[in-house]
Amino acid sequence: MRSSACSVILGFLAYTPGLALLPRDRPGPVPLPNRLLHHWPNGTWVENISVRPNGNLLVTTSTPTGSVFHVKEPWKDDPEIELAYDFDEWVDRLIGIGETTPDTFVVVGSRFYAPDAVSSPVERTFCAMELDYSRNPEKPTARLIAWFPEAYLLQSVAALPWDPTTVLISDQYLLKPRQNQTDWSPSPGQVWRLDTRTGEHSLVMTDYVEFNSTGLKGPDTGINGVKVRENYFYWVNLDTGYVYRLKIDKKGVPVPPGKPETLAYYDTLWDDFAFGPGNKDTIWATGRNAVFAISPKGEVVSVVGVGTSDNLTFPGPTASAFGRHSNDKNILYVTGNLINFPENPLDGILGGWIRAVDTTGFHF
Known part of the structure; x- marks a missing residue:
């Protein structure tokens, strides 16, 4: 997850055609069937x-405001879209979101120096907040959980499955808090642990x-999207193109010895990812203007977007999640932030979208 249009521009500049793909000897055509839900x-x-337990989707925005939008019954032809909550009491922009206890979510964000996409965060303003539908499934409440004054840029949120009120949050960005960006030296990546009940938090992974x-x-960015599955912490490194996991304890x-395991490599700008559904070890990741499937053996396939015959459909994808309703258990919902592929990367226009990708029948 990135919070600056610089990342989009750099993604275009870094793109080189001729991606090496696996043979397409699987049921159904690639690209996988997909449709636009909303722009x-x-x-x-x-x-x-x-994704909420009832199957509705929650989508965060970074511009023009730090808000969460509610996509109701996304399996329908024309789902209803409504503003769920505007977090402007605490932040200008939202970045990551993750479920903790059922129908309760943590979102992270901060203040920024300017409302435009190319801006940097105001120092000591990063925080974690809660969006709670558990008391009223139609009208959520929100609260501030904790400030993170030492954070670089809080990004992806992943709850511990055995203790969902505790989350791990990735944190790394090179935009320093200042009005005019001049220092592009990277900040080191790190991971925070947050107790959402008390607000207590500490660094649990550094160096x-x-x-x-x-x-x-x-x-x-380096470390970007993260997930916790069984006893492993998974993450992607946007800059290097690697996918990793690391065994963790109950805390x-x-x-x-705390040595990360390399799962896959691909020359792309990884952002966020999801697991499942059929082969639950398959990772579905958003990359440079495409969505990729990654097998447990490290095989990588572009399933929609660049690298397929329909390569103009997924400009600037940012995150993905599988449906939780009986009507859409094989549907991968993908968010993105660009309207099209400009000839000049500097001419890229922001225009958020969400698409539904049908993964039925796909296998390696």
Whole structure:
């Protein structure tokens, strides 16, 4: 998850055609069938997505405001879209969102120096907030959980499955808090643990080179999307193109010797990802203007967008999540933030969107 249009521009600049793909010897055509659910107005940066237990979708925006939108019954031809909550009491922009206890979600964000997409965060304004539908499924409440004054840029949120009121939050960005950006040196990647009941938080993972940005693709993020599955912490590194996992204990702390395992590599700008559904070990990740399936063996296939015969459908994808309703259990919902593919990357226009991808029958 990224919060600056710089990342989109750099993604276009770094793109090189001729991606090496696996043979397409599987049921159904690639690209996978997909359709547009909604396109937000120009200037809207759609950043992340989570799915409620009833199947409705929650989508965060970074511009023009830090808000969560509600996509009702997304399996329908024309789903209803409504504003769920505007977090302007605490932040200008939202980034990550993740479910904790049923129908309760953590969102992270901060103040920024300017409302435009190319801006940097105001120092000491990052925080975690809660959006709670558990008391009233039609009208959520919100509260501030904790301020994170030492954070670089809080990004992706993942609850511990065995203790869902505790979440791990990735944190790394090179935009320093200042009005005019001049220093592009990377900040080190790190991971916070947050108790959503008390607001107590601390750093639990630091000093991993696998978290860091290297500058290989220009100034951008290192550790980005994260997930916790069974006893492993998973993450992607946007800058290096690697996918990793690390064994953790019940407190979310790395198990000695604490050495990350490399799962896959691909020359793309990874953003966020989801697991499942059929083969639950398959990772479905958003990359550079495409969505990819990653097998447990590290095989990577572009299933929609760049690298397929329909390569202009997924400009600037940011996150993905599978449906939770009986009507859409094989549907991968993907968010994005660009209207089209400009000839000049500097001419990219923000216009958030969400699409539904049918993964039925896909296998490696």
